[in-house]
Every structure is written in C-alpha cells, then in structure tokens.
Amino acid sequence: MTAGNDPSFLYEPLERFGAGITGSRPWNLNALAGVERLNGRVAMLGFAAALIGEALTGEGVLGQLVLMLRWVLG
Template sequence: MPNDSDYRYEPLEAFGESLTTRRPWNTQALVGVERLNGRVAMLGFVAALIGERLSGVGPAGQVLAALRWYLNLG
C-alpha cells in the first residue's frame, strides 16, 4: 500500500493565490485555456448567428423554444 511520501503534492497556497502570482507553469496553462475558451466562444456566436438565419428567431428565442420543447416531453 503506498504511503504519503510516494505522492508528489503541489505546495499549499492561499485561496486565489495561483491566479494572482506570476509562476511560469501557471501563466502558460492560463494562456492555453483562455485561447481555447475564446475560440469556443467564437464558434458558439457563429452557431447562434447561423441558427438565427435559418430559423428567423434570435438566440434567446431559440433557447426558450428548446426549453419549451424539453419541458413538454415530460
């Protein structure tokens, strides 16, 4: 059975410290994550525009229609 010395834990830090300090591993990870989030947001925006063009209903109307459809299935 493994003991605690077999695991390599990250050092303890104060709440939110990793978001405010400049550590090389932290900034590189955040750059990649934020780039991915931005690209997914752009795809979502384009999908909403295409859906509006096809259906004639804006994004909020599409969400409401989907909720009405889902709630009427029950």
C-alpha cells in the same frame, strides 16, 4: 498507508486565491494562457453558431431554444 502519509504523493502547496497567476512558476502562466485561448475560441464558435441559427430560423436565442425543445421532444 494512506495517501496523506505516503511520500510518493507529492501535492502542490496551497496558494492564496490568484497566487498562481502572479507567482514565480511560469508553467502556471503558460497553462492559463492556453486554457483562456481555448475558452475564447469556443466562445467565438458559439456566438457564430447563434448568429447562423438566427439567420436560418429568423428566431432569436430564446426562440431557437424553444424550436430545439419542440424538435427534441417530438
């Protein structure tokens, strides 16, 4: 028996794009809120790391990438 015919595999029905955000299932909203919160925090850490790297090296973002490539490649 394949997965498509096996009743023990319960898949969610297909939704139109964006329907999960505005649908009647509140667990979707909570999951999206958590993911977006984590994404925002990681973005803030990346921005802070770029500012710290610029302050330490005196180079902008592209200059830091060049310095990193030189360091990695020897």
